[in-house]
Amino acid sequence: MALTLTDLVEVDLGKLATSVADWKKTVDGLKTSAENARKGMQAKSDTAQWAGVNATVTREFIAKTAKEISDLHTEANSIYQVLDDGHTELVALQKQVKQAVEGDAANLGVRVEDLGDGNVRCFFPHIRGDTDERTQEQLNAKQELENRIKRILSHAAEIDSTVARALAKSHGNDAHNVGHSKYESLNDAEVERALELARKGDEMSDAELRELNRLLQFNSSEKDGEFATEFYQGLGGPEKALEFYAAMSIDGTDSEATKTRLNAVQDLQKVMGYTLANATDPDHKHHLPASWNAEFRRLGTQEIGWQPGQMNKPYGYQVLGGLLRYGNYDARFLTPIAEHVTQLHKEDPYRFLSNKPAGSPDIYGFNPSGKLGTGNDPLNSVLEALGHSPEAAEKFFTQPPTAYNEDGTAKKDGELGFGSYLDVFTDEDFEWTIDTNDTNVLADEDKTKKALAFGPEALGHALEAATTGRPYDSDDTGDAIRHTEARANLVRQIVDKFGEHPELIRRNENGDIDDATGPLYGMRGSLGDITAEYMGDFQRAMYEEGSSSDMFPTFGTAANLDPGHVQQFLGEVGQDPDAYAAITSAQQAYTADVVHRVINADGVSGASLDGRVRDAVAPGAAMAGIMSDSRADAIYKYHTAMDTEFNESAAEKQKWVDRILGMGVDTVGQRVPIAGTVIGWASEDIQESIMTSIQQDTTTEAEAEAGSEYSSGRSQAIRSAEDAVSRALVNNQEIDWKTADDLKRAARTAAGISHSDGAQWNSESDAN
Structure with missing residues (x-):
């Protein structure tokens, strides 16, 4: 029968600790006895001049007795080692499950029900007057907690069964014969069982x-x-x-x-x-x-x-x-x-x-x-x-x-x-x-x-890992890792390659458009993630910002991207819904962070802020323009995606908001932890803004046929820029309402112009 939640929470492991201590004393005592037997009677027996019956019966009896004492020590030591390791493991698991049930569940407002047989159910209890509506984040946290508790119980059950099996093998089935399986640790017993099953x-x-898998x-x-x-x-x-x-x-x-x-x-x-x-x-x-x-x-x-x-x-x-x-x-x-x-x-x-x-x-x-x-x-x-x-x-x-x-x-x-x-x-x-x-x-x-597309998609995953320093599907809350020279150079090579030859990643499902289609379009999702990761470098390239720029910082070594290649690259990559969502999420988060630092920087006067705010929002808005036009291309020109696919992809990109904001928290150390840092000031607000932007960034078929680079995406870029300013002003008491209005106006104007720039750049590149 599997271990239950109640079993693990309520078991008194202090008794097991006492047993471990008793076995340690037994091991020490038997070690002394075995050494005495070997150095005493066994040594004397080996050197004695035996004759008659003593030469066979007595000598054999002494040798057998000395061996049995040694075997007793071996068996006792095996039992002690297995119990000691098992106790250590179970104490740690009991601590983890108690923290999950008594701490994490309480913080989430969740109750944990023991279903027996190693299963539990986590649920939000109904509270009178409550609508019982939960956010996706709350539901995900509940499910993660439930899965974590189940894993802990499964691990505890594996330890329990391995210890029991090892103790039985150490003792054997013969009450008159000791010294059977020998273990120096619980690990020995676990390996033995795993191989026993594998054979x-x-x-x-x-x-x-299933048992082998657990081991x-x-x-x-x-x-x-x-x-x-x-x-x-x-x-x-x-x-x-x-x-x-x-x-x-x-x-x-x-x-x-x-x-x-x-x-x-x-x-x-x-x-x-x-x-x-x-x-x-x-x-x-x-x-x-x-x-x-x-x-x-x-x-x-x-x-x-x-x-x-x-x-x-x-x-x-x-x-x-x-x-x-x-x-x-x-x-x-x-x-x-x-x-x-x-x-x-x-x-x-x-x-x-x-x-x-x-x-x-x-x-x-x-x-x-x-x-x-x-x-x-x-x-x-x-x-x-x-x-x-x-x-x-x-x-x-x-x-x-x-x-x-x-x-x-x-x-x-x-x-x-x-x-x-x-x-x-x-x-x-x-x-x-x-x-x-x-x-x-x-x-x-x-x-x-x-x-x-399987191979190209896997290639994209490999490039993503190579350029970000993280597994491509790593935990969303994982640390941001600074860009090394080798990684940044690789990103530049990637952008140059596909910026110069966008047809390699182009996807034309029409068949009646004279545009070359490349086999590598399956990797565009990963190229979008790489772009999001290097958002500072891409924003620098939009208006050819100098390498010494402090307004648009890179996270580690700068990639120094070619502006022309960047525009062509983004135009192709942005046609993929996942890439589009990743780039849009990272762009808005990065722009919000730049605006926040511009407005709240020390020693910046109100008179000089208008221009700096315009500069801060312009590159991101230009990227948004490219994304809007690329989205329209994918839907109406190449017929490779639908509006719903672009909208649905946005929900999975919260990680880029947290990751980009985390990069801006501290750029000193080699690694900047996301979890626990003060990024909550804007994360949820920015994500909501991104969802709105993506869902409303649409172009009608008539506009697409007319070759218009304008869409409601331009309106959303303007709104997003204004939101970034409003967000940055929340805790700023030094800027009066009139200056605040001026700053919002500057952001709106710059965003509108730059969005049109980006859309036009992309349209012109399509025509070439």
């Missing part, structure tokens, strides 16, 4: 597979890497690890697999990936040797089989790719693999697709998650891996490439014929594959386009 392979029951989930992130390393070593080496995962992924995605089995295998993919990332980090105290990396590369082009007489065998990279999709991998492990796979793909894009199954469900394969392909093409997998591994991604895109042989060894003095992987992927002749098992995909144009 069953696809014969594991659903319950056993990996709760131990895969240990800072010293001990569990992760011992688990992978226990599987028997790189090839055996691949064989195990291959068998499990196919078992879970087979057409006859149940939904329960598929869900469990999807979880296994994640936790095995996280565990491998931990085990392959050379900076951890415990880690796999570098030979594993070399062996994985060697196996990458070799067939992997796990059944006798197996005919259709996958290549090592196809299997490994499924694991690499999850986890933040060290660059020394991942970057060489990513380089090798990319070079193999460039040489022959279809070398890994010759053995893919046909006619199976799209979920079938070594990527049970089903996200961005079935895992047949390892290029998609390693790009997605880079998207979760910022350090590896940065080195992959910014350092000189290394040439690799077929077997994954570095090619001495090898010539690659290209200078960077950004150049490789953006070459018009680079061929992306369709990573799906569907036999009818080529006959279905929509399916083909969707599958062909």
Whole structure:
């Protein structure tokens, strides 16, 4: 039976602490007894001159007695170590669950109901007179709390069952014989159980597979890497690890697999990936040797089989790719693999697709998650891996490439014929594959386009991680990370590449417009996130602000973007609803912060404020103009999106408001924490303003046909600029109402003019 919330909250762990202390005394006493037996009677027995019966019976009895005392010490020490670690873990988990139930739930106004069997329900109790209406933020916080409590209970249950199993194995079933399984820590027992389950392979029951997943989930992130390393070593080496995962992924995605089995295998993919990332980090105290990396590369082009007489065998990279999709991998492990796979793909894009199954469900394969392909093409997998591994991604895109042989060894003095992987992927002749098992995909144009965009979308994720220093799907409340020279230079290269060749990311669904369509439009969402991250750099470029500007600060090293390329880049990227929303959210937050600092700066007189406010709102308004025109292009010119898609994308971009404001809180340290900083002064207000702007930034079909760059987006840009001034004046008692009106007027005028500028720039670039 699973642990309940009541069990964990109310259990008296003080009794367990007393038991741990008693066992410690027992261990110390038995250690002394064992040493005395070994140095005393055993030593004397070994040197004595025995004769007759004593030479056999007595000597054997003494040796057996000394061994039993030593075994008693071993057993007692195993019991003590397991109990001690278990007690420490349970105390920490009990503290966490009490904080969640008694602290966090109370702060949210939420009650927690114990449903038993490890389940709980969090809910807002009805209060008389209350409408019971909750914001999405409140509902999200409630759900996060409920999920967190369930995870804590699941972890506690895993500890409890592991301790119980280890104690039973330490003692054994023979009352007359001691010294069975030996454990130096609870970790030893957890690894033993995980491997015991893994050795069953696809014969594991659903319950056993869930147990294995829990063991990996709760131990895969240990800072010293001990569990992760011992688990992978226990599987028997790189090839055996691949064989195990291959068998499990196919078992879970087979057409006859149940939904329960598929869900469990999807979880296994994640936790095995996280565990491998931990085990392959050379900076951890415990880690796999570098030979594993070399062996994985060697196996990458070799067939992997796990059944006798197996005919259709996958290549090592196809299997490994499924694991690499999850986890933040060290660059020394991942970057060489990513380089090798990319070079193999460039040489022959279809070398890994010759053995893919046909006619199976799209979920079938070594990527049970089903996200961005079935895992047949390892290029998609390693790009997605880079998207979760910022350090590896940065080195992959910014350092000189290394040439690799077929077997994954570095090619001495090898010539690659290209200078960077950004150049490789953006070459018009680079061929992306369709990573799906569907036999009818080529006959279905929509399916083909969707599958062909998997690789470019993963490429966008990799570039996003490389330029921001964060996994592309990292926690929205994560720290803002200052831009390094390497990252900023990469952003400039990206903007130059697509600003000069916007057709690479253009999406034309009409087919009757003579505009080239590129294969990389699937990465525009990530390009929008990169733009949002570097908003200061983009705003500088709008009116060619100097590199020494203090009005539009960058967050770290400046990217020094080319203004012409920026305008072309934004015009294409802004046609994607997600990119449009990210850029609009970041732009309004950044402009609000600039206006706030301008108006509330020390030593600035009212007479000089008008001009500074105009300057502060102009770049953001120009960007808004480009976004308005790009949105109209997407809807009416290329028919790639609808108004509803642009509106719906706005709800998910709150992170950019908090992140941009967080960048402005303190630009001194290497990392600026978002959580806990004073950004609440405007966050919710700005987000509401953004939602209004996006929902009303529309152009009628008649306006679009007339080539008008004006839309209600211009009115929204004007309103947004005025709102920024009003927000900045809230706590300023030194500016009188007349000056305040002047400042609002200046903001409105500048925003209107600049929005028209931006829309016109974009329209003119469309015509060229």
